[in-house]
Amino acid sequence: MFNKKTILGWIITIVSFVFGYILVRYLGLIFFIFPLVFFIGYWFANWYSKKENQNYKLKNIICWSNVITWFLPVLGLGTGIASYRFGQIENNKKYKKLGILGLFLSIINGISGVYLNYLSSL
Numbered sequence: 530m531f532n533k534k535t536i537l538g539w540i541i542t543i544v545s546f547v548f549g550y551i552l553v554r555y556l557g558l559i560f561f562i563f564p565l566v567f568f569i570g571y572w573f574a575n576w577y578s579k580k581e582n583q584n585y586k587l588k589n590i591i592c593w594s595n596v597i598t599w600f601l602p603v604l605g606l607g608t609g610i611a612s613y614r615f616g617q618i619e620n621n622k623k624y625k626k627l628g629i630l631g632l633f634l635s636i637i638n639g640i641s642g643v644y645l646n647y648l649s650s651l
Contacts, residue, residue, distance in 0.1 A: 538617065541632070542567075545606070548636045566603050570610030578618040588615055592624045605635030 545567060577583065592612040613628025615621065 541613070541629075545610075545632070545636075548640070562603055566607040567610055570607040571614055574611045574614030574618065578615065588624075591615070592627045602635040602639035605631050605638070609635055 546564070577588075591608055592615060594608055609628045609631035611628070612624050612631060616623070616625030616628055
């Protein structure tokens, strides 16, 4: 009925939304940005993988830029989701690992930013 990839995808989605909710409590409008970027990254990876003429250099650029974009949590979330989804579609472990690393670092960066913002308001 469900395979490991589907279950892992749902777990990542739920965890991302829980962290998004935590961030929303402190940042307000970020609630609209994070889910939107999440779905854009997921949609782009699905859409692009169905194209007949795919540019594999573009996929590599997206997946490797994910390592850098975690500095900007919103961008890191989009490239992380796209990287992970490319890895799922192509069964490419390198892309999956890059996506998970980028998502983790983006979430940690976002939470630390919220925490520092909170501390500065005391």
